[in-house]
Amino acid sequence: MTKKYRFLIAVTIPLLILLAMMIKPQATVLFGQEIVLESKAFDPTDLFRGDYVAISFAISEIPKSKVTLPIDKINNKNLYVSLKQEGKYYVVDQVSEMKPKQGVYLKGKFQANYNEFNQADKLTVDYSLDKYFIGQGSGVNLQQKSYRGGLVGTVKVLGGYGVVTAIAPI
DSSP states (O other): OOHHHHHHHHHHHHHHHHHHHHHHHHHHHHHSEEEEEEEEEOOOEETTTEEEEEEEEGGGEEEGGGBOSOHHHHTTSEEEEEEEEETTEEEEEEEESSOOSSSEEEEEEEEOOOSTTOOTTEEEEEOSOOEEEOOTTOHHHHHHHHHHHOEEEEEEEETBEEEEEEEEEO
16 A cells, blocks of 8 residues: 555545534434523633533423433433423423434433432433533623523434524523
């Protein structure tokens, strides 16, 4: 094999890996179903990456009554959270270990919280929908609006994978 072919292979493989990493998020944005979730914002700025809003969606806290599985069985496992629309927002319908055959659902993981603020009647699920990057200088403004009444997040969902496409005040 000549040096030219080795060089082409060495350049092509990393590019193909990077392109493959973009397929799922881009397919979700293009073909996913758009849903609106109630959210609350936290920290508006990252020194290295710019302004963003760290968000926590209301569907991240699930009442234990919606979870029929034993708590020890869901620890460190993927969960599928089926969502249903109630008014303007989507809310948790049910939680399962099995992927739903139809309807809107998100794939997440149970997140054990051991702090004093954790409520005993709720479980926390991480959907990896926790940051949304925004225009430079608008993070503090959005943060202040969130303290006065909350935010809503628009999320595209495809096959249990979600991508936050917009954050706006209620």
